[in-house]
Amino acid sequence: MTSLLSVQSLAVRYGPIEAVRGIDFDIKEGEIVAFLGANGAGKSSTLNALVGLVPVASGTVTFEGQAITDWPPEMLAPAGMTLSPEGRRVFGALSVAENLAMGAYAIKNKNAIEAAWERVYSLFPILYERRDQYAGTLSGGQQQMLAVGRALMSGPKLLLLDEPSLGLAPKIIGQVFDLISLLRDQGVTLAVVEQNVAMALEVADRGYVFASGEIVASGPASELAHSDALKSAYLGGE
Amino acid sequence: MDLLLQQTVNAFALGGTYALLALGLAVVFSIMGLINFAHGELMTISGYTLMYCGIAGISFLLAVPVAIAVAMIAAVLMERIAFRPVRNSSAATMLVTSFAVSMILQVLFQNFISTRSQPVILPQVLSDSITLGGLVIGLNKIAAIVATVVMLVFLDIFMKRQKTGIAMRAAAEDFNVARLMGIRANTVIAGAFALSGMLAGVAAVLWVSQRSSVDPHMGFLPVVKAFIAAILGGLGSLRGAVAGGFLLGFIEIYLAAFLPPEMQEFREPIGLSIVVVVLLFRPNGLIPAASLKSEKV
Structure with a gap:
């Protein structure tokens, strides 16, 4: 398998605070790759730096062989x-359909957009039923579906999900992880930041464990599940 | 009763003009968090365009679209030259920049045009009036109301049906997420300025139609009113701006018409007190913006 995304010595700083310290x-x-670790370990900062929402202080990011380090979002x-x-961040004052249309904003190919609508509405029939409703009136689980559906509208090869299960009911969380597996079967590569370690490692192929802005452990999900590094990353200490 | 109806027509005409101006401020504020006090100078530029068109003998019907187009171009240039370099700065920096742009333009008008008020040639028909069931209504008032309605309908269609309009709403709510969708910051910001210029241009035509003159400070007062209207409606909310504009128009006209003569000199403070009372009960304005909690550019 070839690397879709590769990251070398990535660092992210917020003023004097070093949130990510040269990770590879x-x-x-x-693949499905899980990014694990306690709050403030640098997982979200890493994802945000990859898409250009926060500046990369140093290091390189390569996507499909192309250097994208300083690309704007x-x-x-x-x-x-x-x-x-x-936090999903759907556009609450836009309808469900408008949210999805914005997801395809950058796509010029009409057929690709048509196919994206069909794919998202068949993945999430509830979004089709509620297409004219304001996104802000959806339940948390539905908003999560909309957030993922909106991201899928651009037909991504690599989808980064930041805390997709946060704040959702246990029953819905199961659906989110089923969705992650399903998307992989459809050919999407996924990187998932998750608090829900057990479920993340269940669907993921590999994982990286973050602590204080560094990657302290990595490996196949099945091995990580029992590793001491993972425990200490959440409990603190060595 | 007739007086009430008469004043209601006036209130709609004035409120509509405020609404258009407040909308122009709100469109830009909602997207980049900038309160553009140079919005008034867009009006003034539009007013001078009308004046020069009149001098050049261009018919008013042609001068109006030219004046609106000039305001749009001026707004886009303003963004390009003055606001783009400070786009990611604090709200205070942008606010001060907008004051600077406003003052520079006023000085340019004074030095290169005139410090004094210049007459604008208007078609006679605008000062005519019609009698409608006992009401005498100035055609300029009717024009103001019709123009406001047309602009509001146009804006509503643009924001709901056009991809760029929807993108502007999305960017107003959550700029970063909008960028993740591939919505370019430059596109929506330039679009917002063009739209605000158009609204300022229409408002300028209506404003000049009431007073048939233009001076370097023409835009200042209406923009302060529009700012109050935008706050009253909920800063950054488009529907709020319209509601605030009309409410302010009604407050001003009704106070002028119905306050006893001995209290007329307190009209402005009384009007502003009403605004304050409304804000005490609705601190985020009549119709708060959707983006209230999400971050700006």
Whole structure:
């Protein structure tokens, strides 16, 4: 398998605070990769830096063999990589259909857009039923579906999901992870930041464990599940 | 009763003009968090365009679209030259920049045109009036109301049906997420300025139609009123701007018409007190913006 995304010594700073300290990782085509670790470990900062929402302080990011380190966010969706941000952040004052249409904003090919509508509405029939409703009136689970559906409208090769299960009912969380597996079967590569470690490692192929802005462990999901590094990353200490 | 109806027509005409101006401020504010006090100078530019068209003998019907187009171009240039370099700065920096742009333009008008008020040639028909069931209504008032309605309908269609309009609404609510969709910051911001210029241009035509003159400070007062209207409606909310504009128009006209003569000199403070009372009960305005909690550019 070839690397779809590869990252070398990526660092992110917020003023004097170093949120990510020179990490390396790669994501191969067709994988589900889980980013694990406690709050503030640098997982979200990493995803945001990949899509250009926060500046990369140093390091390089390569996507499909192309250096995208300093690309602004608006160039990444057309290139095939997008982020569904933490907290869903659907456009509450836009209808469901308008949210989805915005997801395809950067796509010029009419047939591709048509196919994206069909794909998203068949994945999430509830979004079709509620297409004229304001997104702000949807339930949390439906908003999460909309956030993922909106990201899918651009037909991404690599989809970054930041805390997709956050704040959802346990029953809905199961659906979110089923969806992640299903998307991989449809050929999407996924990187998922998750608090729900057990479920993340269940669907993921590999994982990276973050602590204080560094990657402290990595490996196949099945091995990570029992690793001490993972436990200490959440409990603190060595 | 007739007086009430008469004043209601006036209130709609004035409120509509405020609404258009407040909308222009709101469109830009909702997207980039800038309160553009140079919005008034867009009006003034439009007013001078009308004046020069009149001098050049261009018919008013042609001068109006020219004046609106000039305001749009001026708005886009304003963004390009003055506001783009400070786009990611604090709200205070942008606010001060807009004051600077406003003052520079006023000085340019004074030095290169005139410090004094210049007459604008208007078609006679605008000062005519018609009698409608006992009401005498100036055609300029009718024109103001019709123009406001046309602009509001146009804007509603643009914001709901056009891809760029929907993108502007999305960007107003959450700029970063909009960028993730591939919506370019430059596109929506330039679009917002063009739209605000158009609204300022229409408002300028209506404003000049009431007073048939233009001076370097013409835009200042209406934009302060529009700012109050935008706050009253909910800063950054388009529907709020319209509601605030009309409410302010009604407050001003009704106070002028129905306040006892000995209290007329307190008209402005009384009007503003009403605004304050409304804000006490609705601190985020009549119709708060959707983006109230999400971050700006």
